[in-house]
Amino acid sequence: MEEPKIPEEKAARSLNFLEEIIEEDIRNGVNEGRVHTRFPPEPNGYLHIGHAKSICLNFGLARRYNGLTNLRFDDTNPVKEDVEYVDSIMADVRWLGFDWEDRLFYASDYFEQIYDYAMVLIRKEKAYVCDMTAEEMSETRGTPTRPGKESPFRTRSVEENIDLFNRMRQGEFPDGSRVLRAKIDMASPNMHMRDPVLYRILHAHHHRTGDQWCIYPMYDFAHGQSDSIEKITHSICTLEFEVHRPLYEWFIREIGIYAPRQIEFARLNVTYTVMSKRKLLELVQQGYVNGWDDPRMPTICGLRRRGFTPESIRNFAETIGVAKRDNVIDVSLLEFCIREDLNRKANRLMAVLDPVKVILDNYPDDQVEELESVSNPEDESKGKRKLPFSKTLFIERDDFMEDPPNKFFRLAPGREVRLKAAYIIRCESIVKDPATGKIEEIHCTYDPMTKSGMPDSNRKVKGTLHWVSEQQAVKVEVRLYDRLFVKENPDDLEEGKTYKDYLNPDSLKVVTALVEPEVRNAKVSEKYQFERIGYFTVDADSTPEKLVFNRVVPLKDSWGKGDKVTG
RNA sequence: UGACCCAUGGUGUAACGGCAGCACAAGAGAUUUUGGUUCUCUCGGUCCAGGUUCGAAUCCUGGUGGGUCAACCA
Numbered sequence: 175m176e177e178p179k180i181p182e183e184k185a186a187r188s189l190n191f192l193e194e195i196i197e198e199d200i201r202n203g204v205n206e207g208r209v210h211t212r213f214p215p216e217p218n219g220y221l222h223i224g225h226a227k228s229i230c231l232n233f234g235l236a237r238r239y240n241g242l243t244n245l246r247f248d249d250t251n252p253v254k255e256d257v258e259y260v261d262s263i264m265a266d267v268r269w270l271g272f273d274w275e276d277r278l279f280y281a282s283d284y285f286e287q288i289y290d291y292a293m294v295l296i297r298k299e300k301a302y303v304c305d306m307t308a309e310e311m312s313e314t315r316g317t318p319t320r321p322g323k324e325s326p327f328r329t330r331s332v333e334e335n336i337d338l339f340n341r342m343r344q345g346e347f348p349d350g351s352r353v354l355r356a357k358i359d360m361a362s363p364n365m366h367m368r369d370p371v372l373y374r375i376l377h378a379h380h381h382r383t384g385d386q387w388c389i390y391p392m393y394d395f396a397h398g399q400s401d402s403i404e405k406i407t408h409s410i411c412t413l414e415f416e417v418h419r420p421l422y423e424w425f426i427r428e429i430g431i432y433a434p435r436q437i438e439f440a441r442l443n444v445t446y447t448v449m450s451k452r453k454l455l456e457l458v459q460q461g462y463v464n465g466w467d468d469p470r471m472p473t474i475c476g477l478r479r480r481g482f483t484p485e486s487i488r489n490f491a492e493t494i495g496v497a498k499r500d501n502v503i504d505v506s507l508l509e510f511c512i513r514e515d516l517n518r519k520a521n522r523l524m525a526v527l528d529p530v531k532v533i534l535d536n537y538p539d540d541q542v543e544e545l546e547s548v549s550n551p552e553d554e555s556k557g558k559r560k561l562p563f564s565k566t567l568f569i570e571r572d573d574f575m576e577d578p579p580n581k582f583f584r585l586a587p588g589r590e591v592r593l594k595a596a597y598i599i600r601c602e603s604i605v606k607d608p609a610t611g612k613i614e615e616i617h618c619t620y621d622p623m624t625k626s627g628m629p630d631s632n633r634k635v636k637g638t639l640h641w642v643s644e645q646q647a648v649k650v651e652v653r654l655y656d657r658l659f660v661k662e663n664p665d666d667l668e669e670g671k672t673y674k675d676y677l678n679p680d681s682l683k684v685v686t687a688l689v690e691p692e693v694r695n696a697k698v699s700e701k702y703q704f705e706r707i708g709y710f711t712v713d714a715d716s717t718p719e720k721l722v723f724n725r726v727v728p729l730k731d732s733w734g735k736g737d738k739v740t741g
Numbered sequence: 742u743g744a745c746c747c748a749u750g751g752u753g754u755a756a757c758g759g760c761a762g763c764a765c766a767a768g769a770g771a772u773u774u775u776g777g778u779u780c781u782c783u784c785g786g787u788c789c790a791g792g793u794u795c796g797a798a799u800c801c802u803g804g805u806g807g808g809u810c811a812a813c814c815a
Contacts, residue, residue: 187755188754188755188756188763215815216814216815218814218815248815250815251814251815253814254815312811315811316811317742317743318742318744318810319744319811320742320743349813350813352813353813362744363744363745365744365810366811371812371813373813375813376813392814397815413746413808414808414809414810415809415815416745416809416810417745417746440747451815493764494754495753495754495755495764496754497753498747499748500747500748501753502753503752504751504752504753504765504766506752506766507764507766510764511765513777513778517777517778547774551773551775581776583776584776592774594774594775595774596774598774632774636776638774638776703775703777705775705777706775706776706777707775707777729775731777
């Protein structure tokens, strides 16, 4: 995969608000003009397209301003985290084309340091051990409109707090019996400032620190300090952390350490899908999809398996821009980005998804001709491929109509069409199954003088069809994927419904297609355009006996709307 | 019923007090051995009310609408 690069029009393009802030900081000599970002996922799930936006932002900004980007796992909650997720996240970031070089970090690397920070606060009488239960704490926290009540343990002495906190670490107390809290302001209009929990007791095995700890810092007490430790200059995060910023700044100030600048942006939403980790997990666990990398999932691994390229996703991230207002991106923009990329990269193949037999009555019975067609009209360097042609062919069932409307450019009784890279044929008669009325055979005559390349082949005909020769056609499995939900915003619920009520029952259709023999050279993950149908990629489920193709996206179709395939 | 954030075509995103532009989508046409691609064109927008100013999408005030915040989650 090629390296991501700043678009050439970089200089011409106007700046987004993050770039403006960073450029102003550089101008003002903040951090000596240094730019250092980080991508800080929690390893408790798979990355999705929304994370891709954040990844592209963080790595893209650093690249643009000659800075660095760290990959840091915010692994402060051992009960939810796992190395499985660590591995998949690293693979996804790399696949997207980004490199954190030797700067792979974990918040758990800083546990000792963070513990020391807690001690600093205790000594300054800015933190205390609280023995209230979770319920009591919840009751005394107040509401956004009413102040909370101070904990009776708030006035413990520094000595007692140090002793208790140390004993928490030594494992003397059971889970949930005590916490360390910051002493800030129970009446603050910002709920996060109402003596938030800093440490909780959790006798849990951590994927990296093992059983070394039985107390773990809360995300809020680890995230900002981790950024500080790594000397991050610009901490880019999503909008919901805006209200946490005063708390992070309070910690940094009270502890007295380097202060990164946090900037929040609006998270990505895409039509016809859901983005929350909880819902994605539910779809996987309850079997609505076949795993995290199901090609219908908005996960990075799902998109990869679906056949999206890193370039197309990066370009998507660039195109959607970034701002602070809530947004829902039309999935058609994502589709545009992958078509644009695959149009110039994917070799063409003729594949018939819903075949109907065509017999050329005037073609020699046993003759097989070898024709040629360009592999990719957008890229001559891809050369040509061989195509066998014979008396009995298959075309797409809906490329024929017995009684067509005016604007139908394809085959119909008495009408002529071109067979791509072959001959012009005319429909003479049809044979139907007497019982069902289904068309079984379309009898045509071909014009030998119209072979591709011959002068007569330039004759004007309305339509050009794709086709395969019966004898040489290769059967493959084709998985036709469509949007996972039928509703633009599955979270916009009607009375008594859940987002799962809007699942698209036709999001996957499996058909057997007939493909030209060239398909035998197809390798897993390669992308092809099935001419006149769409872009497809070879799925890892393929075996030497049977290739499996996933439809990435259909071609734009200004004739039929939506799916051409009804099989 | 508090604090904070946000508001530009259908969807995104620009315009930094001086002609509201770009992309996707939608529609029309040209080209085409893919009803693809490419090219041309069209449709369509500053939430409302005041104020400041020669001039406001932009600054101020007040509304309205949307979002976020009350895990020992992140």
